[in-house]
Amino acid sequence: MQHHEIRTWHVYLCPKCNASEPPKDKYVVTVCRRKDTIWGFFINTPDSKFIRSHPELEKQQVKIKPDDCRVIRYESNIGCDALKEFYAWELSKRECALSDALKQAILSSIESSDTLETEKVQIIKDNQDTP
Incomplete structure (x- = not known):
C-alpha cells in the first residue's frame, strides 16, 4: 500500500x-x-x-471481539502496551474500521500507560482525527 492510502483507526x-x-x-x-x-x-x-503475569501490561490490553471486525475469530486483545512502527508497504490489506468506543478505549488505555513515552501518547492523541 501507499502511505496516503493508510487510514488511522483501522x-x-x-x-x-x-x-x-x-x-x-x-x-x-x-x-x-x-x-x-x-x-x-x-x-x-x-x-x-x-501478559497475565504482568499486571502493568494486562491493564493495557483492549478487548476486540468478532462483532468489532470481520477477521477477528474470537475475543482478542489490542496490545496497547507496545507501540510498533510500520512502513506503508508492510501493511497489505485494510480489514475494518474501529468503532468510536474502541478508539476511546485505546486512548484511555494509552493515557494511563506505564510503557509508552508520554510524548508518543500526546502525538497519538493530537492526531486521532487524521484519516
Missing part, C-alpha cells in the same frame, strides 16, 4: 511481520500516521501467560 494485515518475533502474519490497529511511517498496536491472542 485494522490492517501485516503479512510476515518483521516487528513480530518470529516474523508471522499479524493484524495491526493503526493509530497514527507520521511523515514516513505508521504507528500501530498488534492484535494478540487473549490468553498470553506473559
Whole structure:
C-alpha cells in the first residue's frame, strides 16, 4: 500500500511481520500516521501467560471481539502496551474500521500507560482525527 492510502483507526494485515518475533502474519490497529511511517498496536491472542503475569501490561490490553471486525475469530486483545512502527508497504490489506468506543478505549488505555513515552501518547492523541 501507499502511505496516503493508510487510514488511522483501522485494522490492517501485516503479512510476515518483521516487528513480530518470529516474523508471522499479524493484524495491526493503526493509530497514527507520521511523515514516513505508521504507528500501530498488534492484535494478540487473549490468553498470553506473559501478559497475565504482568499486571502493568494486562491493564493495557483492549478487548476486540468478532462483532468489532470481520477477521477477528474470537475475543482478542489490542496490545496497547507496545507501540510498533510500520512502513506503508508492510501493511497489505485494510480489514475494518474501529468503532468510536474502541478508539476511546485505546486512548484511555494509552493515557494511563506505564510503557509508552508520554510524548508518543500526546502525538497519538493530537492526531486521532487524521484519516
